[in-house]
Every structure is written in structure tokens, then in C-alpha cells.
Amino acid sequence: MTWLITGGAGYIGSHVVKSMTEAGERVAVLDDLSTGDPARVPAGVPLERGSVLDRTAVDRVLREHAVTGIVHLAAKKAVGESVELPLLYYRENVTGLQVLLEAAAGAGVRSFLFSSSASVYGMPDTDLVTEDTPCAPLSPYGETKVTGEWMVRSAGRAHGMATACLRYFNVAGTAAPELADTGVNNLVPMVFERLDAARPPLIFGDDYPTPDGTCVRDYIHVADLADAHLAAARRLAERAAKGAYDDLTLNIGRGEGVSVREMIGLVREVTGRDVEPEVVARRPGDPAKVVASAERISAELGWTARHDVRSMIASAWEARARGTDGAVRGAAPAAVQPAE
Secondary structure (H helix, E strand, O other): OEEEEEOOOOHHHHHHHHHHHHOOOEEEEEEOOOOOOHHHOOOOOOEEEOOOOOHHHHHHHHHHOOOOEEEEOOOOOOHHHHHHOHHHHHHHHHHHHHHHHHHHHHHOOOEEEEEEEHHHHOOOOOOOEOOOOOOOOOOHHHHHHHHHHHHHHHHHHHHOOEEEEEEEOEEEOOOOHHHOOOOOOOHHHHHHHHHHOOOOOEEEOOOOOOOOOOOEEEEEEHHHHHHHHHHHHHHHHHHHHOOOOOEEEEEEOOOOEEEHHHHHHHHHHHHOOOOOOEEEOOOOOOOOEEOEOOHHHHHHHOOOOOOOHHHHHHHHHHHHHEOOOOOEOOOOOOOOOOOO
16 A cells, blocks of 8 residues: 655645654555655655646646545644735645645545644634634645545545545744744744744743633644544554445644743753743734643544654754754753653
8 A cells, every 4th residue: 555645845744754654554645745855755755846727737646656545734834824814724734635636536536634733623612622613724734634634524425545644734844954844824833933043932922811821722742633634544444455445533732731931941942041031923824722622532543642742842952953964063952752
């Protein structure tokens, strides 16, 4: 069996490639490299440069690599940008998925795993968000993920594909320096960037209805997230091999809320950069609190997160302090073991 991983040269995608290949799965990568880095793709893993919007290219890749399962991660993902450029997000995330699903159905692909997001929930009025919590996204990005889930489930039913939609929460950390998050949209690299420039980390609003006034999120280590993708992919492959339809919708989180102010405090402790944060205006589309219930994924896949928040920050900071050749570029923290 060969899995096609779209967006496999990106931050999360490259970790999924690592987890799946190390577990013995055969994979190929399709990435337009708009944000991905070819160096993240391991030697021996085929990398096809192209967009999921290009049906001709997708058909060729599915055919040439005899793809039988797809893990779809390629997407635009910046909440604020989606508010400013909603049509771009609908084209990339919805139309791109439509093209991919049409190609998958035409090629007889039997398993389809869709990377969704906690943004589908919007601002849920509950301590822990379950998969049954109503979806009410606050941004075009979240809307594209809800729409994507509908499309995947409907296509799965119509074309006999086993499907899964993984709603993951806030991703941080790294499993290897060369796979580190180099983007500017996630909290941890944003804080690192400000600290390296000797500027205060930014808090986007401190007047939310939370204990310290800042947004509360559930953070998940990217290595744990990648292992959840592996577990879900294997479940789908098993079901597809039996000719059975499957339709999973699962949260991926730790069930523990951490506020932005608390997270920045941990970053300051790990890095030794004791710089007071600066509070600025809220960003559009940011909910006050979103924390996952991870009971269903544990029951369905036997998956549980292993890493705590401090280890996420420490792994990311160590990667930032080292080049891909392993040479130390700055003061890295001591190794932090995964939480039991």
C-alpha cells in the first residue's frame, strides 16, 4: 500500500512522513512548496512538486505511485489571513479538496484521511470540546475545514472510501531540528522570533473571559500528532482491506488548557529570555477558549499524547539553536523527557 501525503514537505506534513516511514509505511509526497521545504522530505521518499488544484498532476501522481490511501494536509491555515482573503482560502482549501477527492474516487483510492482543525468549533461554551460539540467556526479558515469534513464524509459514502477527519488543536514542538516550525503563524515560533530580536512577545488581547484574560488553548506536540495520523491511517487501511466503510471524526489534543500568558511564561523559563510580553489588540477570529476532550481517539485508536507543554517548547527552542547539521548556534535547553 502507498500513501500519498499532500503537504508532506511542511511542518506537520514532514512529521507525518517521518512517523509513517519509520513505522514501515510506503509514502509519496505531493507539495507545491509554497511553504514546504524539500529538505524536510527524507531520502528515498518521492517528492512531487504540484498543487492539489491541478487535476492532471494529481491524476499522474496517483497513477505513477499506485496510491491506495491519501493523507491530506495541504491547506492555507492562517486564521487572520483567512478573514482578509476568504476567497483564497475557499479556493485552496475547498476547491483543492474537491479536485483531490474527484481524482481519488477516479483512481479507486480506498482510504482518505483529512486533517481538520479545532477551529471548526468556533467559541464553544464548554470546558471540554467533544466531537459532538456543535461546529460554529468564527473564521473563513474554520469554515473551509467544516466544509472539507462534509465533503470527505459524503465522498467516502458515495465512493466506498474509509475516511477519517482529525480535528487537531494547537500544534507545537519538533521531533528533529530539520523539521522545526519555521512559520510565523503559530504562537511558539512567533514568541521565539520576538525574543531573538530583543523585542517583547505579543499577546493579542487580554480581555477575554478567561482566568487571566488571554486566550486558552490545548497544545499538542507535533510528534504525538504525527503518531495519531499513523494510527488513523492504519485503522482506515484495515477497514478498507475488508471492504468496510469507516467514518471517523476525532479530536487530537491533551485535554489541558494553557493560556497565552502562561505559555509565554513557560517560553521565558525554557529560553532564559526574561522579557515581559506586550499586549496588543485582539486578532479577528480568535475564540477565547478551546480545549479538547481526547477520550474518543483513545477509545477508537488507543492513542494518547505522551509529551507535555514544556517538552514542546524545549524541543522547538533546541531546534532553533541548532542547524540541520547539529552544530549548536546558541544556548539550547537541557533535554526534556516526554510526560508519562
